[in-house]
Amino acid sequence: MLFLAAINVICSFCTFFLGIYVFRTKVTVVPLRLRFSFLVLTLAATLWVIGSGMRNFIPLSLAQQIPNWTLGVTVLIPFFLLEVVRGATNRKHPSRGIRFAEALLLSYLLYSAFACKMIVVTGNISVYRPLLAYHILIAYAAFYCGSAVLLLISTIQKTEGNRKFMALIMTIGIAYGLCVALLFIYLLPIFGIFKGYLSSIGVLGWAIHWAIILVDYGALEISQVPSVLDERPILLKVFAPSLRLLQRFFCPNDYSERLRKERAALVEQIMLYDLDLRENANLSRQARYERVGERFALFL
Structure with a gap:
């Protein structure tokens, strides 16, 4: 039982860590509002998963309070899920009147x-x-989550380039999370297998997809990739090959254009670095070439 609880807790805190990581990543050009929304979203998802997965450890004296408080945390998930999607797809935010209505609804649900x-x-x-x-x-959750999915699908259908690819990865993340959640919360219990705590794996998978594409938000602008070099976030270093493979499959024209510009930008960076060494460092030609090779080894 403790091992199963540990899986739930580890997946939950990894989800929140991804939220912190995206929020604090400096090389990305993701707007602060979008990063903050993702941070709150991962925090709410973490608390919800922990509260749901640890229900068997709740003392009887808190049997009424903890389930209700856990639902209180879920109130924030649909709202900030839609906020992240709006920001990522560059959609306008609601008017003040709608914001006021949302505030009233959220206040009522949180109070309840x-x-x-x-x-x-x-x-x-x-x-x-x-x-x-x-x-x-x-x-409320069905409406907001459904709206977020429809926005992503609309972006995939109506846009091209980087924003289409971002919407595609975010949609894959949601689909993965929902499939895992349905498997452990709905399908397996039909056959008498109760493994609901493993739905935390689905939440973590969703968070990984979204964190990768949000951190890659700036790197999708091709000219920025070689310029950051060793300062690239670790998520990009680990998952960049997978991202490029998906982009090559789903968006071949964009991938080809990205590759062409990336190579041109890389050559420019190599030439500028070599020129700087030639003018400011007293190195032989061979030593200069070795220094350049070390600097750009990641891209060669």
Whole structure:
């Protein structure tokens, strides 16, 4: 039992770590608002997964409070999920009137959750009776998450280039997370296999997809890739080959254009670095060539 709980906790904190990593990454050109939304989104997902996966360890004295508080955390997930998608797809944010309505809805749901008016636990902690606020939460989550998916699909269909590729990777991340969640929360229980805590693997997989593409937000601008060199985020160093393979398959024209410009930019960087060594360092030709080779070994 402790081993299973450890899987849940490790996957959850890795998810939150990715949120912190994206938020603090300096070489990316992702807007601060987008990075902050992703940070809050991963934090909320982490708390939700931990709260759901650790329910068997909850003392009876908190059997009513913890499930409701866990649902309170989920209130933030659909909102910030849509915020991240809006920012990534460059869509306009809602008007002040809609923001005010959203604030009222979120306030009502958060109050209902932390006042333990979302569900009533009856007997076993996994058995509960939903109240009005719970049904409103489900409808709100379905609408916001559905809107986020539709925005991504619309971006894939109507745009080209880097933004289309970003929307594609984000859609793959959502699809992966949903498939894993459905497997462990819905399909396996039909056959008497209860492994709901493993849905945290799906949440982590979704977070990895989104973190990679958000960190790669700036690197998708081809001319920026060689200029950052060793300062590239570790996520790009690890997953860049996979990203380029996907781009080559789904967006071959964009991939070819990216490759052509990237090579040209790389040659420019090599020539400028060699010129700097020639003018400012007292090195032989062979030593200069070796220095250049060491500097650009990652790209050669």
